[in-house]
Amino acid sequence: MILRHLGRIALLVICGFTGHYLLSQYHLESEIKVKLDAEEPLFTADNIKSTRYNEHGMRSYTLNSIHVKHYQKLDETHFHKPTLWTYNDSTVEEWRIHSDFAVLDSSNYLNMTGHVRIFNLLPNARMAIIKVDKLTLNLTTRDFWSETETEITGVGFQIRGQRAKGNFISHQMELTDQVKSKYAPDIE
Template identity: 25%
Template sequence: MNRVTIGITAFFGLALALYWQTQVKRSEMDAIQVVGVERPDFIADDLKTTEFNAQGFIESKVTAKHMEHYASSDITHFTEPVYLIYPENGKAQWQLSADRGQLNKQTNQVSLENNVIIDAIDIEEPLQSLTTQAVALDLSTMIGSSQDMVYIKGKGFMIQGLGLHADLNSQKLSLLSQVEGTYESQ
């Protein structure tokens, strides 16, 4: 064999070896799958939605800067959500806002986190504002709870305590421990 034939054979042999090596590495990479990473089924920016109950009355209104819904778990994640809650009597009474939120449709529970603020819609309401870092709200029963510090502002008073149990239908609220309050005479 002459030099040219040996050179061409060596060149094609090297090319074949490099091609085989890249295919082996690609197969290994395809075999490695990222476990636990789920992609959202749909995404919305500047979301505005209204949900109605079986009788046709508004149940809740939600706005959010960003939303991602995962159909496999029926969970929706929100960025900067604002909920208007309509208890049994059908009038909006509470506005809930936070930096992040999550709605689990299977349990009908909303979880709000970071800078959670619950404001009364009616300015005549004795309790005007409640602030905490996390709240879980069952939309079926309208019962909310928190294990974090809660700060309440109302007409002529401020109260803080650790933990919260609130029934938005009956408008009853309980702080669970370490309760301190400041009252102003009117």
């Protein structure tokens, strides 16, 4: 009878220690959970290529970058040395846009900074190269604008202005504030 009581007491002690151990492990585990930090990226990637398609399944644009960081709390993706290609009817490359750095936000706005260069890739295009330091591009509508000095070089002309806005689909662009132009048959 005494052995039976000792067995029950030993079993209760073992159950108590096991319960205490499991509860302490769970309690410690809940304190160790990692919190997302707005200053730390959720993921990073190198040599990334992303292609976006429209609702009809046609290629809209391709974005390449040598290094990408996505910040979930900020809902932003940062691109280092990005190159963006836009397409006409999914097959014809219309524009190639390159910069040193870009930030894509949740509203589908791409803010490009540092030596932004825009190349018109269509044959027989009058506008060839656009140079600017900062450019904001709505990737959905392809509207763009810049509050920095913009230079457009094309067949027989070169135009500079302090601000620009336009649309890559319609190939329309407007320069404002201190616009200066040069027209000559040898400019390209």
